[in-house]
């Protein structure tokens with residue numbers, strides 16, 4: 001039995017399939033992340049090819065069949081292609097970081113309206129952002145997305161013993177491997193120093209009160225984020241983050 005599903009979705013990733021088709025990973029509003037076979041879409045005359053660009057926001061129709069993990073896309077119409085992002089290569093490479101993160105970390109077919117609306121919010125902020133703000137936005141939303149994966153760093157007291165962390169000269173020890181701030185007793189080889197304002201910026205991001213990161217915090221967060229994801233998200237490595245310089 002095939003169900004016809006009509007929904008909205010963001011293209012996270014595509015890969016060529018056979019001569020003229022694509023397999024697309026799409027984050028939808030009602031069906032979660034799905035894999036769709038877009039037949040013939042790489043032919044020059046295909047009316048769907050514009051809709052298969054990364055982070056394109058589309059109205060899609062596909063057929064869902066039991067016992068299959070790839071469904072057939074039957075129609076895709078662009079709702080918003082985010083031209084203000086697409087015309088700026090730096091913004092494109094920033095948007096690709098979130099696409100790759102969600103593509104690699106979201107479970108298949110679990111509807112998550114929060115992630116969906118966060119991604120829309122992210123792209124809308126990116127389109128308006130001045131070039132100075134792009135980097136902080138991308139890193140801020142990437143960090144915020146950790147909460148959806150359940151891997152937020154522990155920031156209130158020592159992650160190992162739950163005693164106050166202390167700290168000196170306005171800096172706190174943050175253990176990348178333990179996944180949070182640590183006291184002197186639980187210092188380890190993966191400790192990096194974070195300024196108090198960086199810890200505050202991280203708390204604000206997770207409490208969803210503010211998404212502002214100043215230059216100092218941005219540098220300190222970038223210093224550990226790659227290793228943090230690798231350790232706490234199943235050896236996750238984002239190629240797009242390496243290219244986003």
Ligand SMILES: [Zn+2]
Pocket residue numbers: 158159160161162163182183184185186
């Ligand atoms: Zn401790």
